[in-house]
Amino acid sequence: MKSGQSVGFLQRKGVLGFLFTVPADAILLLLLAYPFVLGIWLSFTNTIIGRTGSFVGLENYIDLFHSDVFWLTAFNTVVYTVGAVFFKLILGLGLAILLNRDFKGKGLMRAIVLLPWIVPTALSTIAFWWIFDSNFSCISWLFMKLGIMHAPINFLGSTVNARISVIIVNIWRGIPFFTIGLLAGLQTINHTLYEAADIDGATPWIKFKSITLPLLMPLLSVITTFSIIWTFADFQLIWIMTRGGPDNATHIFGTFSFQRAIAGGHLGEGAAISAFIFPVLFICVLITSKYLKREN
Amino acid sequence: MAEVLLEHVGKKFGKVVAVDDFNLTIYHDEFMVFVGPSGCGKTTTLRMIAGLEEITSGDIAIEGRRVNNVPPKDRDIAMVFQNYALYPHMTVYQNMAFGLKLKKVAQQEIDKRVRQTAEMLGILGLLKRKPKELSGGQRQRVALGRAIVRIPKVYLFDEPLSNLDAKLRVQMRLELKKLHKKMGTTSIYVTHDQIEAMTMGDRIAVMKDGRIQQVGEPLQIYMHPINRFVASFIGSPTMNFLDVHVVKKGEGYHVESKGFSLPVPEEKKRAIAPYEGKEVILGVRPEDLSEGGENRGAGTLKAHVEVVQPVGNQIYVDVKVGAHNLLAAVPPQSLVKTMEEMALNPRLDNLHYFDPKSELAIA
Numbered sequence: 065m066k067s068g069q070s071v072g073f074l075q076r077k078g079v080l081g082f083l084f085t086v087p088a089d090a091i092l093l094l095l096l097a098y099p100f101v102l103g104i105w106l107s108f109t110n111t112i113i114g115r116t117g118s119f120v121g122l123e124n125y126i127d128l129f130h131s132d133v134f135w136l137t138a139f140n141t142v143v144y145t146v147g148a149v150f151f152k153l154i155l156g157l158g159l160a161i162l163l164n165r166d167f168k169g170k171g172l173m174r175a176i177v178l179l180p181w182i183v184p185t186a187l188s189t190i191a192f193w194w195i196f197d198s199n200f201s202c203i204s205w206l207f208m209k210l211g212i213m214h215a216p217i218n219f220l221g222s223t224v225n226a227r228i229s230v231i232i233v234n235i236w237r238g239i240p241f242f243t244i245g246l247l248a249g250l251q252t253i254n255h256t257l258y259e260a261a262d263i264d265g266a267t268p269w270i271k272f273k274s275i276t277l278p279l280l281m282p283l284l285s286v287i288t289t290f291s292i293i294w295t296f297a298d299f300q301l302i303w304i305m306t307r308g309g310p311d312n313a314t315h316i317f318g319t320f321s322f323q324r325a326i327a328g329g330h331l332g333e334g335a336a337i338s339a340f341i342f343p344v345l346f347i348c349v350l351i352t353s354k355y356l357k358r359e360n
Numbered sequence: 361m362a363e364v365l366l367e368h369v370g371k372k373f374g375k376v377v378a379v380d381d382f383n384l385t386i387y388h389d390e391f392m393v394f395v396g397p398s399g400c401g402k403t404t405t406l407r408m409i410a411g412l413e414e415i416t417s418g419d420i421a422i423e424g425r426r427v428n429n430v431p432p433k434d435r436d437i438a439m440v441f442q443n444y445a446l447y448p449h450m451t452v453y454q455n456m457a458f459g460l461k462l463k464k465v466a467q468q469e470i471d472k473r474v475r476q477t478a479e480m481l482g483i484l485g486l487l488k489r490k491p492k493e494l495s496g497g498q499r500q501r502v503a504l505g506r507a508i509v510r511i512p513k514v515y516l517f518d519e520p521l522s523n524l525d526a527k528l529r530v531q532m533r534l535e536l537k538k539l540h541k542k543m544g545t546t547s548i549y550v551t552h553d554q555i556e557a558m559t560m561g562d563r564i565a566v567m568k569d570g571r572i573q574q575v576g577e578p579l580q581i582y583m584h585p586i587n588r589f590v591a592s593f594i595g596s597p598t599m600n601f602l603d604v605h606v607v608k609k610g611e612g613y614h615v616e617s618k619g620f621s622l623p624v625p626e627e628k629k630r631a632i633a634p635y636e637g638k639e640v641i642l643g644v645r646p647e648d649l650s651e652g653g654e655n656r657g658a659g660t661l662k663a664h665v666e667v668v669q670p671v672g673n674q675i676y677v678d679v680k681v682g683a684h685n686l687l688a689a690v691p692p693q694s695l696v697k698t699m700e701e702m703a704l705n706p707r708l709d710n711l712h713y714f715d716p717k718s719e720l721a722i723a
Contacts, residue, residue: 259441264433278449
């Protein structure tokens with residue numbers, strides 16, 4: 065009798081479904097929502113490591129608005145994100161179109177393209193650190209051997225070079241995501257559309273512009289948004305390569321926040337910096353979901 | 361207005377021969393149908409004419425011009441695809457205008473042609489819609505419209521009706537035929553459906569394993585199939601085939617098997633003579649087996665009814681004659697019942713005989 069009742073309760077609409085989602089909800093609450101809310105709270109306090117702070121209102125934010133390094137960081141973050149995502153998109157799309165063609169060994173090539181994505185970023189970035197070393201860089205060595213240059217390039221020592229270098233590494237690491245994602249999208253496009261276009265007299269460029277791109281657009285916008293989010297909130301690549309230097313030229317929100325909060329101990333200020341990541345990402349997601357709704 | 365000429369055309373995919381030594385002339389304004397089972401090479405042949413598939417050997421000429429290496433857009437053809445291949449992100453109007461725009465036709469002329477064609481096809485009200493907002497039949501019309509606005513020399517149809525439901529297919533069949541009458545443009549039509557082939561084609565090319573088996577007018581092929589394959593492929597329900605023995609009786613010949621003996625008609629006598637004492641394959645169309653109430657003597661088959669399938673205009677009756685299973689199509693008025701005996705009279709003049717080895721018709 066008792067067990068009969070409990071079955072009835074479980075079978076009530078929504079109850080069982082809710083119970084099934086509880087573990088996942090709990091993990092999300094514990095590991096995402098709690099730190100997020102805690103971060104927001106900390107940004108309104110003057111907490112430093114080892115001492116509970118007190119509520120200071122918007123003081124941390126006002127201080128940041130008067131800090132040159134903060135504005136430089138904001139500028140760097142935008143340059144880093146726009147530069148890297150733009151080239152990842154162009155090169156990733158190009159590579160996807162190439163790999164979508166029929167040729168010998170395309171399976172192997174597709175696997176190779178995935179490598180930068182599979183190798184842990186910390187590991188591959190260390191390799192790039194060596195490639196961009198001021199004394200032992202293999203690129204500098206090659207150019208000097210070829211007689212093109214007489215002194216090694218100061219990749220990570222000058223502000224402009226350092227920015228370009230970290231962007232290049234980010235592009236290298238991020239291309240596979242675009243390529244594999246877009247390749248999957250390309251394969252869903254019915255090939256008879258291209259044949260119909262052949263008969264209609266379309267050139268390869270017109271086929272790309274009038275068929276491939278419009279049909280790839282929904283996927284392209286989702287992939288681009290994801291990439292913007294990840295690039296904007298990047299941390300480990302830059303921390304390993306430059307720690308935000310030289311002269312704060314490669315600091316982005318993630319690294320700057322870490323430096324202030326953990327390395328510098330100012331948890332409140334660090335939390336305030338990282339809070340700036342959130343609205344930008346929120347807008348990104350909003351724009352994409354709006355666009356996708358319209359497409360449907 | 362164009363003649364399409366295929367001379368010794370062949371196509372290989374690696375080591376697989378898809379089309380072998382294909383020779384055919386499609387005349388001005390003719391409606392030619394390629395029919396055959398899947399994998400027979402009919403679509404490949406059509407795609408070679410379109411220029412979507414390179415040919416391995418031979419020559420293709422359209423209106424006297426060799427087009428082997430001419431790209432599809434310069435062949436002056438239009439193609440209707442099985443899945444319609446409408447550009448999903450474009451409106452009906454844009455779909456129809458796309459090819460004309462690329463040809464740099466003046467905007468005014470494009471507009472005129474698209475509207476005229478849309479009116480002819482009854483899709484004028486759909487011009488602003490996108491393909492996903494259309495029914496299957498409407499998409500089919502748009503695909504047709506996209507081909508028609510180009511005013512091509514040759515229309516190529518790749519199983520255009522196979523995605524439609526049965527009723528709509530019959531309707532579109534008729535409309536396509538009317539359209540062809542009206543425009544009179546050379547058309548090549550690929551289908552696996554023999555009824556579609558029979559009803560639409562001025563001539564039919566029956567294909568199997570990459571080779572043409574027989575080319576001719578629909579009824580000519582139906583009446584005089586050149587081999588067993590064509591005989592079985594054309595005609596519905598399928599022709600019955602029976603292994604029989606040729607014996608001489610008096611002046612004439614009979615074909616015999618356990619349970620029956622049928623006289624060979626006078627005009628087939630000479631052809632069948634060499635087979636005396638040997639096996640041949642007898643072909644009987646179900647519609648050539650009529651129900652005979654009384655025994656009419658020579659040529660009546662005593663049949664045991666196993667299954668009765670009424671289809672409306674006819675009743676298909678599965679019967680056993682001796683050791684053979686046969687299908688007969690009798691009028692709906694017939695009172696034939698399962699497990700009863702019935703008498704069947706084959707129309708002797710319409711019987712077909714095939715060589716058991718080569719499977720060629722004996723005639």
